[in-house]
Amino acid sequence: MERIELEPMGAERSGGRTERADAAANRALILCTAERLFRERGVENVCMAEIAEVAGVGKGTLYRRYANKGELCLALMDTQMTEFQDSSLTLFSGLTAQGVPYLEQLARFLRSLVEFTDIHSPLLVEVERAGMIQGVDRLNLPHFWQYMTVSALLRAAERNGELAANLDLEYLGEALLAPLQVDYFRFQRYVRGYSIERIGEGLRALVERLGA
Amino acid sequence: MERIELEPMGAERSGGRTERADAAANRALILCTAERLFRERGVENVCMAEIAEVAGVGKGTLYRRYANKGELCLALMDTQMTEFQDSSLTLFSGLTAQGVPYLEQLARFLRSLVEFTDIHSPLLVEVERAGMIQGVDRLNLPHFWQYMTVSALLRAAERNGELAANLDLEYLGEALLAPLQVDYFRFQRYVRGYSIERIGEGLRALVERLGA
DNA sequence: AATATTAGCGGACTATAGTCCACTTGTCAA
């Protein structure tokens, strides 16, 4: 498994020249302002216009950098997502070396994903909403790498003879991640009242049933 | 299993007296107008203001009947949802009488739910979106009865000794329905390009793995 | 250093959901 590039709008542009100095300063200012406002008053209670105003830039400037609130939120999570990804990969290497089955690794990955989703759900809500709004064709970055990880583990488990026969692994990866869609996840947490542990255990049970 | 009341804002009010005649006429007019506009131009391209305007009523009137676009869409699906529910229940009685295992019934139910979701996804998108917007506390009617059905079948399967031990049935019901959340479902259909058959089979495989 | 190129900027503008409230009218009870 390989690290997935998580910085679609990072400072080093794919296109060509480096970011202009004033633009870089504004980017930092915007991120910093957004982070503060979100922390003080909650993500859902802060609108884009306000972020621009408090940061002292025009709305056009804000939207040039971040095409919507979701992208901005994604940028704020960037570091933590990368760290989560890296630490997961490191962990897996270790577990594989110890001979821990891939299905077990999958169960643990899902469990830590439950925690990640819980912690970042306010930002993730915006990311998903934006992904939806831009039409179904735009993919959602967090989901993308989560899917890559899950499906890689499923394939490894199959190669390793841990899985029951005739499973549609490609679809299965999606089905296992479906309960982690943020809106649904929040419903389970705050309406159903399920704890993180219960959700993690439920997913573990499902994963275990896939065994031969 | 019992039929679930699907008409939260039907003509016969739970509270008391009958709907005023002029209001009833407007309700019909609104539904009829919305149905036509949605059919002609697509649900997502028709806004509430336009429906009110074309129907010749004020926005206030429209919103008094349907607190948001989701409720309006739900009202438009009302008949079909009821029919789907009734025919599912009838079908189950027959299958149970024939001795078809409950897990098999569950797999078939999910399969028909996949079709239902696919057909009504444009309206369901609005229903779910509205459910989300009104805060996590408002429950989503279609999901509610779907969950009732799934969890009843799971419990029946358990009583009947069809299930593996120590499963968290309550959670499992949610997990099985998660891939049918409309936004996620559309992602699978139109981005991943999965067919209805493939999704149905995927869910069937998952259900079958729950067996003892 | 002068100039051209083009990224960057800002804020007015549109679109849409949904709220509010003063006004109107149907319904029921006397």
Next chain:
DNA sequence: TTGACAAGTGGACTATAGTCCGCTAATATT
């Protein structure tokens, strides 16, 4: 029949996301 009042109505208003486009100025080229 009539009057009270709850139900119903309409449209102005707010809030917010996101677009557009003419102006400005940083950077590259000469």
